Amino acid sequence: MKHSNKGLFSLLILCMISVLPAQGEELTLEAAEKFALENNIQLKMAEASLKKAEAAFREAIGGLLPAFSAYGQYTKNFELPVVVIDIPGAGPQSITMGSTYNSTGGLSVSQPLFTSGALYSSLRMAKTGEEIAEIQKEQEKNSVILTVRTLYQQILLIESLIQATEKSQVSAQANLEIVQKMKSVGKANQFEVLQAEVKFREISPRLVSLKNQKKSLITNMITFLNLETGQDIELSGELTLMDNPFRESTLEEIKREALENRYELALLKHQEKMLKSQRILAASAALPKVSVSADVRHQAQAESQDDMEYYRSKNVSVSVSIPLLSGGKHLASV
Template structure:
């Protein structure tokens, strides 16, 4: 290698040797929802189902349009076709038949057939049923969308509370480590016993497995969030929101929350449309008993010869137009059975709709109760945390002065950690209840 190339090669090696840092996706709860609405696979499947239902409407309308078909046929006869004539035509007896070989060895047949429905009672019902199915499919997609949004928000909150629990335990570990240092210092001064130092050491070591478990839970909750959003599991994410209590963030429901939920929930809309769809299915099956009238027509050309010299073929045309009437008389009770099945299905959908409304009524009541209970716990735990912090500071000062025991110090620290943990849990429960209330009221 030439000498002047060494610096260039060395620079390239340095560049290639630098670690490639994966880009971290910054996520707020709002952006997480937007990403999920774009990438969640369950929602993509529901969207495709809605598109497919639109094609069903197009298919139903096609039954009212004419049907045009073209056909072509070639036949080769090793033995030509046979026709039978009365024997008297060739001098045979009256009771005898004469056979003749007719036609050519090669036969060609082609034509265009047209059929236009003039009266079919089931076409209109089929179109209405397909349109209702399309609308019901859209409501089902909205139902999946609401579930995806709710699941993403809950998964996001799971990550937040796990991170906060980890941070809380880290703070507890820091306090216990400081208490261990103080205990060793007091032991050296003869102001604390060896037992107090051992207890402080045990408290520190007992917290380390808890931190390991919480670190693992953070990774698990992040994985669940990424899967719910539709992100690749290897993608790095960083949550920008924090677990906080904002009483003004939630829009309070009106006086009749149940009525609001019934008017907005996509599940109820879907079942209402399903009930209408089942009524159209009854009409569709009943229409099978009605006669069907169609206009038909055919344009046909045929030729036969013993050779394949097409320039010598004759292609005579024949055609007809007419009406075709089909009157069902007996179908082996199939039509009656299908009508009864449709009636029973409609009754099932009516029962399901009534049951769903009662379920929604209960869900609204439970969601409002959970929200009120979590709000009350937040107010209580705020005071508890303030009292626990004051108690910990007083106990720590008393312990340093030799007035309080190490056991009192441990109890105060544990009470402070528990109070903060309960406060975090109350905020998490409130946020989760608010997300669930939005879903129950159909606000998503």
Template sequence: MKRIMLTLILLMGIGGYTSYAQSELSLQECLKYALANNQQLARTRMEEDMGRFKTSEVRARALPQVNAQGQYTNNIKKQVIPVPGEFAGGAPGTTLLLEAGVTHNVTASGTVTQEVYNQSVFTGLKAAKAGEDYYRMQTAQSEETVIYNVTQLYYSTLVSREKTIVLDANIEKMTKLVETTSSQVENGLARKIDLDRMRVNLTNYKTQRTQAQNQFQLQSNQLKQMMGMAVTNPINLPSTSFKEIESKATAADFGGMNLDNRIEYRLLKKQEELQAFQKKAYLAEYYPSLALSGNYSYNGISNKFDMLKSKSNGSTASWYDMAAVSLTLKIPIFDGWARRSRVGQANVALKQIKKDMEATTLSLNTQFENAKLQVQNNLSTIKAQKENVDLANEVYNSTQNNYNLGLANLTDLLDAETSLVSAQNNYNEALLQYKLAELDIVKSNGNLKSLLN
């Protein structure tokens, strides 16, 4: 029975794996998988968790600080205090040695401290909250980076596969041509040198096909790595996805770029806010601070170790307690201009962030304009390459007919075929460049997460 159950489990596991391996992954599915499994993104999310703990740590400074302490002391050799003999009724000029303290001493104490007014603590609380937002924004930036990279690799992988499909079609055509020409050579209707040239071209196509297949495999592995998927896990991409690009390759209203939608710019704004809080924290060091504290202790002393006994049982221990409340006011007066130097550093850091924001604004606007130009140029290229493919296909078919009728030589046919393959690959590359430029437009508008829908 155990063997039967084990066999069923194994079969179910193999069946589930095969079903997953054969399923086709759309771009949206790849992106969702990557957001859930990308290792670098997972690390960034841990940094976000770290930010929340840091906020809690800073918030703790504004809460009461409570501590308790217990201490037992055994005065094995007590301190001796010399006193004049006449103080204890002795002869003048003599010295008596008196032992100080008792042998056993037990103390239990507790302290409570509360910041009443400390500008640095209050500023730190606001800064910690802003820091938590900063970590969340870093996570959002990492998510956008993963989406962008996975999308790039997804379309690049589709192009590599399309090149393989093109080569497969040409290998099939050349194989049929070799078979036909081989028969003609046997019957004395064609030259052997023509057959050899065809075989050379066929071998070249097979070599190119192997290279294209290797390139496809490499890009598939890169895609799986970016997704956080095991490289040994096979994936299938939809066969129609790449061809759909052509029908969707149309001019669009790109609109204007909103800097507030770009995570890079928002991160700089948040850095500016954090640096402003840092400056306020340095300025807060000029303010006085006020703290309230209280402590209580309960002490037991005895020359015998009988402090756990009660008086009724003959204990010689004496117990007493102490309590105190204090209000501490600290007024900073002079620190050698250290605070002034820290404030100056904060001012310089704010100016640096301002310059970074100006440079980022210029860079993002340039990226947006360049992406629009790339999309428009690629649309024109797609149209031209599509016409070129149709023309090359027409030339090839015409040349093939003429070759079969003996009106064209083999060189013309092979040249026409080479031109057709080149036109098809150029067309596929143009579609890829269009999708990559379109991706840059989406990124420039801050809408990368729309690709998940």
């Protein structure tokens, strides 16, 4: 099931910011996304859950198919059991039961014919579980990409603000020096000097705050990418405005697209299907079930291994199971 990524990236799109990689960069946006997708633990767990769900679906399919099994047994009796029978007119008589050597081998097959919807409900549940796991994987993948892009662009934005603030600081310092020179020749008063100095001094705390914010964002990026703590990374690229892709869309069109593509709504629909299948499965426990089985075996009994002679037997049986009373357990589960 494929979904549009517009909903997940709407925050970035509305800000109308995009990244244009530059030459000679140490970490591009594409490289950061690739590294995160390869190393994110939550995404790996989602991929493992999908594989588990796929295996569960294959297992559910196996429940609809015939089951074949082979068996064999070889027995040597060192002491045979003895049964004493009181025979009128002859008195108690001991009779030895069985043979010294016994061998049995065969092949059996069984096939469910009617399960009151249990097997098909299990199959639907397994398929729905696989679809849920696939949606969750795509949701986690888009979440990883969104986080990387958000952090990456926030870092570039902070860097551009730092550069602009440093230029303002240089400009304010130059203005202060000019006002001080003008005061020395009598063309400016002390109040104008103080104004210029205040403007210059107030930039420094703002610059320190921006640099601290950059360090915090870099740390968050390093942690999210599972890089070594303390490792310094440099990002490259520049910010540019981009067109709003929703400019020509109406509010109703955007709402409709969101309802069609949001992963949360898709998960709710699949969870509803899962609950319906679980209810049918619970109800089937109180309904009849029919299965058929067949068996082919070879048996041999003798007092000596050289006298072993095998005889074949075949049988087919139909089994019907009808639950009558369970103390209300099945009714409560429905």
